Amino acid sequence: MTDLEPLLRRVLAERAADVELQPGLVQRVQAGAGAGPETRRRPGAARWGVVALATAATCTAVVLAVQALTAGPATTVPATVPTAVTTAVTTATVPVSPLIEVPAWPSPSSPGTTTTVPPFAPGPIPLTPGGVTASPDRTRGCGTFATAQPSTPEPAPSPTGEDTATRPPHASPSASGDGRPGDPYAWIALSPPPAVVATMSDLDRVLDGIRFGGYVVDADGRSLTVLVVSGPSSTTAEALARSCARADAPLHVRYVVRGRDLLTGVEQTLAASLPPILAPLVAASGARGGVPVTGIDVGRNRLVLYLSGTLTAGMKKDLWVRYGDAVEVWLADSRTLVEPSPAWLQG
């Protein structure tokens, strides 16, 4: 019978005696500690100050995000603009036409963004009789909004892109061939009904830039046309768009081929302003799906023409007289840029 405690002391001493410290422990500890010993502990007040600052910043960001989501329609723009076609409506600094077009190919040295002005006065959006009770999203659409209006989608445009039945997106009333040429600011007088404005706000939240080419207010100012990009998901996209329709804001759907339809409208609009002598030279850009490219580089306030053939002396003179140095010509055959020159005036 052995006393346990002495035995325990003996066992512990024996076992401990077998252990030897390997050299390099300090180096291993310092390597494990990484940057070295902590030289000064941060005061508690400073720690809590950092926490409070981070919390305040987070709260501010959340509040701003909520305000941005619940704010009224600040702007109304197409859900997307193809990267190759930057088109928008503007009210200033463009003397020729409210249409703005920046060709993507050949690429002039122009900025890739354009300014946009909403075609209606901003302000609170009155609720329609149906009421807006939920925020729409891009997955479920506008949900329980007013019943969609029956609207027959227009057929897809012809392969040539010669679809002139509907005013192209982003085109102002004056540019749509409605008999009021030369007054790009006439649309400012248009004030869509509140229901249309509310629907536009809903569309802004619902439409994505992949399945939609944007939307436009129809000529009567009381209905909207949503441009659905033709493709595998166009049917779903149409249903999504129609869910935003209201009883007093009919919504039509038009299928478009991205890029081509937009440029078609631009070409048609500018064609009237081009010198007749240039009309035969308006070329079709292969990069644009065979669509003639003309437009205005809003960043430099220049008229951009994409022409085939060679500019004759008469053409150059006509261009200089009409546009001065506010024009540039891309030649389709040589893909070269022709800058205007006072020498053009000599003929």
Add this chain to the structure above:
Amino acid sequence: MRGSDVTFDELVRDRGAAWLRLAYLLTGDRHLAEDLLQTALVQVYRRWSSAGRAAEPDAYVRRVLVNTLITWRRRRAWWERPTASGALPEGAARAGDSGPTGAAGATDAVDVADDLAARDALWRLLERLAPRARAVLVLRFYEDLDDVTIAAVLGVAPGTVRATASRALATLRTELAVTGTGGAR
């Protein structure tokens, strides 16, 4: 040795071996002991600006060592470590095989073998104790610390230390009696 008088390197050089022995007794595994000591010293090193000013840096390191072990025990399965086989320890086998020729020599050899077996069994039983109970026994019977100091190291009340030690010793006695190797009282 006050912390303000010694650098971290000097302290480790002076006390490192003792800490490693303590870590080994706490863990029962040499490699695990090295890991435990290194982990604990890394923590101490990062706080050396305050730890070095402690009145007893050695006690501070000991406390970190024990608490790190208990933290390990909470975080992972301590029992995953393989235990020794049931074979007799080498020392016992050699003692039994040494072959004393006389009757007295045979009796002495049996006593030595029983003693070795008891110590080995006790070591194995120590490994099966909970880390806190094992730490109490190691600090009391190896480091010769009083209950108050042990309580300070573990961060518990002295009464808890006494109760833990009492229960651990009772467990060891019971287990040794069951195995028939100790007969400890």
